[in-house]
Amino acid sequence: MPAYVVLHNGLQELPRRWLAHGQPISLSVLRRPSVKDLLESLGIPHPEIGRLLLNGCEVSFAPVVEEGDRVEAFGQQPPVDLLAASLLRPALNAVRFAVDVNVGKLASLLRMAGLDAFYDPGLDDVGLAEAARQQGRVLLSRDRSLLRRNLVQHGHLVRASRPIEQLAEVVRLYGLHDRLAPFSRCLICNSLLQPVDKATVLHRLQPLTRKYYDSFRICRACDKIYWPGTHRERMARLLLALTSPAAASGR
Ligand SMILES: [Zn+2]
Known part of the structure; x- marks a missing residue:
């Protein structure tokens, strides 16, 4: 007798072989796999899973699946809170x-x-x-x-x-x-940028940059200097437009 797996929240798209949406998938459990191993045998990487039910009870990845069991797996549901622990993984200290x-x-x-x-x-x-x-x-x-x-x-x-x-x-x-x-972080080395006086970096600036810009930031780790410019402003607008909540909800 097999066990049954039902996939929700986008996990249906991940198995390597085609599966009818919403239909339970029957899988052999003769080797007594854990919930995690059973789902990964379908090609679903475990970090993609946000919540698991085994016979209706919320579980971690660890329980062994027995014949006749029903596993329901849910994809990560946005917004995923990385700073909160769940049965599946510990909280992170920072994003x-x-x-x-x-x-x-x-x-x-x-x-x-x-x-x-x-x-x-x-x-x-x-x-x-x-x-x-x-x-x-x-x-x-x-x-x-x-x-x-x-x-x-x-x-x-x-x-x-x-x-x-x-x-x-x-x-x-x-x-x-x-x-x-x-533009608060160095693109080269990932360190946070610090404000720096123009006078301190004046000798490192090209003539036009000296003339037209007064606000500068520096990466203390790799010494790269940053200042506002047309490319930077265009990129900032693009970033904000693409990642705004309105764009996220498809409006
Ligand atoms: Zn840097």
Whole structure:
């Protein structure tokens, strides 16, 4: 006798093989899998799951599924509160991300929006998963096999293919509209920028920058200087438009 799995909230889109929406999926449980293993056998990375019911009771990933059991799995429901613990994963201390190379441009956009984004293209999958776990970060990737690793607690399988839409996807999922602070963070190294007097950096500025700009910020970690400019203002408007609550609700 098999066990039955029902998928809700977008998880129906994730299994590798086609499944009729809303229909229970029957799966063999002869090997006595955990709830987590049973769902991952369908190709669903565990970080995508927001809530689990086993025979109607809310459970963690750990219980063993027996013959005749009914598992209901719900996708992450926005806005996901990363600072609150659930049966499935502990709370994070802060909203922070670790970005995989397959969504590398998203790292720059997160930083541009003022969000904390770790990015190190030199790390392999294990190194990245370990860094995310140790630093308490949400792992953002398009690689299911990376997100299925046991090391990963908080993660998201990025759906959008354009970087700016990936940013909007992350902002919507975690309800980050109120946390955006464009151009408060260094695009190169992720450190927070500090205001700096024009006189202090005058010798490093090009003549036109000296002439037209009076407000400067500096990254104390990598020494890069930032100032308002047309490119920056255009990007700020784009960020705010794409990630506004009105855009999120489709109005
Ligand atoms: Zn920097």
